[in-house]
Amino acid sequence: xxxxxxxxxxxxxxxxxxxxxxxxxxxxxxxxxxxxxxxxxxxxxxxxxxxxxxxxxxxxxxxxxxxxxxxxxxxxxxxxxxxxxxxxxxxxxxxxxxxxxxxxxxxxxxxxx
Amino acid sequence: xxxxxxxxxxxxxxxxxxxxxxxxxxxxxxxxxxxxxxxxxxxxxxxxxxxxxxxxxxxxxxxxxxxxxxxxxxxxxxxxxxxxxxxxxxxxxxxxxxxxxxxxxxxxxxxxx
Numbered sequence: 001x002x003x004x005x006x007x008x009x010x011x012x013x014x015x016x017x018x019x020x021x022x023x024x025x026x027x028x029x030x031x032x033x034x035x036x037x038x039x040x041x042x043x044x045x046x047x048x049x050x051x052x053x054x055x056x057x058x059x060x061x062x063x064x065x066x067x068x069x070x071x072x073x074x075x076x077x078x079x080x081x082x083x084x085x086x087x088x089x090x091x092x093x094x095x096x097x098x099x100x101x102x103x104x105x106x107x108x109x110x111x112x113x
Numbered sequence: 114x115x116x117x118x119x120x121x122x123x124x125x126x127x128x129x130x131x132x133x134x135x136x137x138x139x140x141x142x143x144x145x146x147x148x149x150x151x152x153x154x155x156x157x158x159x160x161x162x163x164x165x166x167x168x169x170x171x172x173x174x175x176x177x178x179x180x181x182x183x184x185x186x187x188x189x190x191x192x193x194x195x196x197x198x199x200x201x202x203x204x205x206x207x208x209x210x211x212x213x214x215x216x217x218x219x220x221x222x223x224x225x226x
Contacts, residue, residue, distance in 0.1 A: 004156075033213060042202055042216035043157065056213050090156050094212055101147065102212060104156035 002026055004105035006091050012111045013081050021076040021108045023091030030095060031055065032074040033102060034066060037088040049074055081112045116140055117205050119217025126193055127225050134220045135187045136203035143205040147214070148177065148188050151200045160201075161188075193224045 005024040013019050025032050031050045035043035045058035049068035060066075063081075068074045078085060088109050092102040119136045126132045136146075144165055149157035163170045163177045163186065170177045174191040190197055203217040 031212065035214075042219050043214070045213045045215070048213055058213065088154075092156075092214075100212075101159050101162060102214060103159065104149075106156045107154075109154070 004091055004093050004103055006089075006105040006108050008108060009106065010109045010111075012113065014113055015081060015083065017081050017112075019078045019081060019110060021078070021089055021091075021110070023074045023076070023093075023105060025072050025074070025091070025093030026095075026103055028095060029093035029103075030072070031093060032068055032072070033092040033094070034060075034074070034076050035090045035092065035104075037090060037107075039087075043090060046076070078110075083112050086110060086112045115218065116215045117203060117217040119203050119220060121220060122218065123221040123223070125223045125225065128194060130193050130224070132190050132193055132197075132222055132224075133187055134201055134203070134222075135185065136205075136217050137183075137185045138205050139184065140205070140207070140215075141184070142207045143215075144208045145206045145212070146177070146179065146186050147204050147206075148175070149202045149204060149216075151202065151219075157202060190222075193222075195224045195226050198222055198224050 007022045033048040034046040037043040046060040048056045052068045066076045088107045090107045092104045094102045117138050147162035148160045151157045161172045161175045165181050176189040179186045201220045204214040
């Protein structure tokens with residue numbers, strides 16, 4: 001079965017640089033979520049999209065923005081990167097307006113030097 | 114403030130043992146309670162989930178017990194195996210919030226051969 005695809009899998013950036021993370025949801029899933037997981041921490045919700053519109057927003061810094069495109073893939077844009085942004089970033093997708101199970105991608109490990 | 118509290122932080126059992134992980138929540142609007150298994154560097158994988166209209170759900174070796182009045186739920190792993198060694202997260206979501214998940218702090222389970 002098709003799973004959530006994330007790219008790149010690893011990313012190394014310098015402080016104050018910009019990063020773009022991509023997520024391709026499971027086919028026919030209409031809702032996409034982004035989560036951030038620091039070392040030894042639980043995943044923290046950042047933002048979600050339903051049918052290309054932002055549906056909910058969590059603890060996402062103003063330096064971050066995201067969008068969902070017409071093909072349902074989503075991108076998380078992160079600017080002015082800080083050391084504290086180093087984390088695993090997960091994308092998850094769900095069907096039926098998020099009423100069903102969320103399936104997570106393999107994650108993008110971002111390291112900010 | 115952690116909306117979903119999980120315990121214990123770590124757990125060590127022998128092969129064949131029955132580890133039990135507990136979670137408690139405060140938000141009575143939560144109506145969906147999944148459990149995820151995560152291996153190092155990987156995305157969380159959905160194990161089993163329950164809604165408040167049932168008190169117990171079993172899938173294979175995994176069982177969720179749910180106590181709505183106490184606002185608690187737990188995961189039991191029957192006949193645990195070394196391959197079950199992973200971090201387990203409980204989570205919760207509200208039906209009105211397009212499914213964003215609030216996670217517990219995680220439990221690191223080690224199953225010795």
